[in-house]
Amino acid sequence: MGSDEYRPKRVPAPWRSALNAQGVAWLLVYVCLVLLPLALLLVGPVPPGREFLRELSVALAFAGTAILALQFALTARFRRIKAPYGIDLVYHFHREISYVALTLLVAHPVLLFVLSPRLLALLNPLTAPWRARFAVVALLALIAIVLTSVLRRRLHIKYEAWRHVHGILAVVAVALAVAHIEGVGHYVNTPWKRLLWIAYPSLWGGLLLYLSLVRPWRLTRRPWVVSEVKPERGAAHTMVLEAQGHSGMSFLPGQFAWLTVGESPFLRHEHPFSFSSSAGGRKRVSFTIKEVGDFTSRVKEIPPGAKVFLDGAYGYFSIDRHEAPGYVFVAGGIGITPLMGMLRTMADRDDRRPVLLIDVNREWESITFREELAELEQRLELTVVHVLTRPAPGWTGPSGRFRADMLCGLLPDDMLERDYFICGPGPLMDVVERALHGAGVHFRQVHSERFDLV
Amino acid sequence: MRQRYSTTVAVLVGLLIVALSVVFALLQSGW
Secondary structure, X not given: OOHXXXXXXXXXXXXXXXXXXXXXXXXHHXXXXXXXXXXXXXXXXXXXXXXXXXXXXXXXXXXXXXXXXXHXXXXXXXXXXXXXXXXXXXXXXXXXXXXXXXXXXXXXXXXXXXHOHHHHHHHOOOOOOHHHHHHHHHHHHHHHHHHHHHOOOOOOOOXXXXXXXXXXXXXXXXXXXXXHHHHHOOOOOOHHHHHHHHHHHHHHHHHHHHHHHHHHHHHHOOOEEEEEEEEEOOOEEEEEEEEOOOOOOOOOOOOEEEEEEOOOHHHOOOEEEEEOOOOOOOOEEEEEEEOOOHHHHHHHHOOOOOEEEEEEEEOOOOOOOOOOOOEEEEEEHHHXXXXXXXXXXXXXXXXXXXXXXXXXXXXXHHOOOHHHHHHXXXXXXEEEEEEEOOOOOOOOOOEOOOOHHHHHHHOOOOOOOOEEEEEOOHHHHHHHHHHHHHOOOOHHHEEEOOOOOO | OHHHHHXXXXXXXXXXHHHHHHHHHXXXXXX
């Protein structure tokens, strides 16, 4: 490969490449939804104006509260909203915009204190009026939400417990913020404005109720049963499920579903996993799960016949969503699962487009699907390159920490025409995304999906 | 990298919201 092939192409501006027209439209809808309830406060009888800083402080707080209320919508799994971005970016935006909300809501009292320091007395819970107590507790709840999310792993909080606490704290924060608004009452000075600021957050909060009650109820009507759980290399297990009394689930290769094991989906003990089976079989599907946490370590103990509920399919990490003349897959450890789903689907369809799979694992023995990948190499236009981070003596293939130059040395001649699917641990994905960007691969040709958001 | 873009978008959305809050405050404080 000539050296000039690595010359970076013109790098598109992030906001142009990250967003298509549909994506921009949803963003504008989002900004309007944040500011609409604030703008409506200027309709009808408006209270007399006050100092600029005081009005700014109030506006920031209204906007911050609206952002908080809309957080429920961002995680409510609406396929259409997630379509232009991919679910990982929506969850990431949910997290990043929460910092914006926190900043706005902290700025609210700070600006007021700057304007009149005597208001600091409102922080004393013994003497403060209820409206101020509500505000303080709402802000503390918000800070707790952010801290428990950012530090979940470090604080050893279990995913399920975190999820329940996250939902409860979110409802508490929004409800108390609304109680504060109603208690102060300056802008909600007419019955309809009062109602607006109760109804609007309740509407979005209602989505949480929908997600906790209506959706699980619908899932109970389409149960699945475990037909087998078989061990795989790399401390993983494949759970094979069969549709019980219904037509199964159609999904695209590489997509994922939320999986609940047990008698009831109402407990929301659900976890997202990628389908590892071919998209050709909708009544018999499989998920390959590595033992990394509480739930994943118990997968091997799930007996055949156990009931499972699937909410899906979700995700844009799929060759069917991104047609290309050829692909490069980069897998890190168990990140192979959605890529395996795509390869198996390609085999079923006799799809002969060229695929280079770079599979990064710790050691030879821990390569999940190693034997089947070798078989698929015979059946497909597939080249598998194994990279071992801790190889045994005698290994002659690429080894050590996966680096950008290692990737660039492996890429095929038609690298600029191919689409890239990357799935693995965050640091590996960062290395690969950065290297591809540097090598001139267009942003839109690189697809990755992350689940380690919290 | 995709996530860095989503951070950029969140910051831009945040700045837009602050700018429009400033407009609200200017209107209300009688500018």
